[in-house]
Amino acid sequence: MFTLTKAERRxxxxxxxxxxxxxxxxxxxxxxxxxxxxxxxxxxxxxxIIQNFGCKLDLFKGILDDTFPPLKELYRQxxxxxWEDYLTALLHFLEESCQNEKSRxxxxxxxxxxxxxxxxxxxxxxxxxxxxxxxxxxxxxxxQQRGEIKDGNILELYALFFRIACTTIDNCCSxxxxxxxxxxxxxxxxx
Numbered sequence: 001m002f003t004l005t006k007a008e009r010r011x012x013x014x015x016x017x018x019x020x021x022x023x024x025x026x027x028x029x030x031x032x033x034x035x036x037x038x039x040x041x042x043x044x045x046x047x048x049i050i051q052n053f054g055c056k057l058d059l060f061k062g063i064l065d066d067t068f069p070p071l072k073e074l075y076r077q078x079x080x081x082x083w084e085d086y087l088t089a090l091l092h093f094l095e096e097s098c099q100n101e102k103s104r105x106x107x108x109x110x111x112x113x114x115x116x117x118x119x120x121x122x123x124x125x126x127x128x129x130x131x132x133x134x135x136x137x138x139x140x141x142x143x144q145q146r147g148e149i150k151d152g153n154i155l156e157l158y159a160l161f162f163r164i165a166c167t168t169i170d171n172c173c174s175x176x177x178x179x180x181x182x183x184x185x186x187x188x189x190x191x
Contacts, residue, residue, distance in 0.1 A: 010052070016042045017049055018066070019102070021059050026108040030060065030119050057120060067110055075135040083143035086136035087161060087189070088182050094165055098173040111166035114159050134158075140189070149189050157189050164188055 004012070020042035024033045035056055039046045053059040071090070078089050097103035113119045137158050143149040150157060165185055172179050 013044070013048065014052055016044070017052060017059070018063055019105070022063055022105050022109045025060065025063070026105060026112045029112060030056075060120065063109065064113075067106060072134070078135065081139055081142065083136070083139040083149065083189075084186055086139050087186060090136065090162070091165055091169075091179075091182055091185055094169045095179060098169050104170055104173065107166040108170055111163045111170070114163040114166075148191055150191050161185070161188050 017038065021033075021038045024037045024041050028037065033056070035046050035049050038056075038059070039049055042049075049059065053062060071093075074089055074093050075086060078085050080086070094107060097107060137154055140149055140158060141154050144151070144154055165188075168185075169179060
């Protein structure tokens with residue numbers, strides 16, 4: 001009989017907690033999500049979450065830190081300086097992710113946190129920090145300087161685009177309908 005090591009058990013438990021937390025945060029927002037909700041979703045005790053992550057904010061930070069690397073890698077693969085190419089790559093990434101329930105839950109989490117007034121300031125600070133080094137945000141800023149993108153804070157426009165794209169693609173997947181065209185999405189930020 002095969003027995004898991006302590007490290008393997010811990011890793012599996014951490015993953016189970018993260019998946020449950022993503023679902024609970026996506027459905028309830030940060031403030032209304034409780035450790036007890038996450039524990040119930042994961043089928044474990046509150047104490048195990050506290051033992052493994054410390055507190056709700058530390059768990060939230062851990063999940064958030066996992067959401068940025070795939071987008072950074074995606075944007076590194078775009079060999080263009082046109083903002084349209086970056087946002088279109090994001091759309092296609094979300095459309096492909098939509099086929100996987102785990103990925104859909106992660107972008108529901110991201111869209112919910114983008115829109116929620118109760119989201120911890122850490123999320124906004126981390127997002128602004130990440131986006132300010134983000135190739136897509138830089139391309140959007142150049143587009144704004146060329147008069148192609150709406151006026152306003154580029155990071156807020158990017159967050160708006162991301163939130164609407166995630167929500168729309170998720171809703172289309174859930175309803176089994178076609179996605180709007182890439183151009184429909186690009187019009188969200190186009191001047």
